[in-house]
Amino acid sequence: MTRGFKKLDENATIPERATEHSAGYDISASETVTIQPDEIKMVSTGLAVQLGDDEVLKLYDRSSNPVKRGIALINSVGIIDSDYYPQEFKGLFMNISKEPVTISKGQRIMQGVFVKYLTTDDDNANGKRTGGFGSTGEL
Known part of the structure; x- marks a missing residue:
């Protein structure tokens, strides 16, 4: 199993x-x-991430973003599942200030933490991912 980031964009x-x-x-x-x-x-991050079957990459806001930059990762914690590879993962940000905010290419905007997870004994998930962001269905 290979765990790591892959550049999709120069x-x-x-x-x-x-x-x-x-x-x-x-x-x-x-x-x-x-x-x-x-x-x-x-x-955009220009990145994909390869994970083990029982792993997820959790995306967290940088603690300095709201106070110093006036932006916040709007969904609090982004979840990148292992079957999202080879799609590009991105961050969803909101400007919480009263002025336009520019995020510059190369600026650090999030932190990614690799986490193993468990499933229930009677888990029966058998669906397959068919796309990228928001592709696993609607309520």
């Missing part, structure tokens, strides 16, 4: 941990995007 940055005890890999934007006040925009 502007992508392979995520790294800042210290040997950091749980999260710093994930950067692969494009420059301006978000207007109260607007929500999807921001």
Whole structure:
């Protein structure tokens, strides 16, 4: 099993941990995007992630984003399932300030944490992913 990030775009940055005890890999934007006040925009990373069958990549906001940059990862925690590979994963950000906010290409915008998960003994999930963002159905 291979676990790791794959560049899909020449502007992508392979995520790294800042210290040997950091749980999260710093994930950067692969494009420059301006978000207007109260607007929500999807921001490209230019990356795909390969995971084990019982793993997920959780995307968390950088703690400095709301105060220093006026943006927030709007869904609180992004979940990248193992069957999302080889699709590009992105961040969904909202401008919570009163001014336009520009996210620059190469700017660190999220942290990714690899996590193993469990399923119930009577789990019967048998569906197959057919697309990218939001592709597993609606309520």
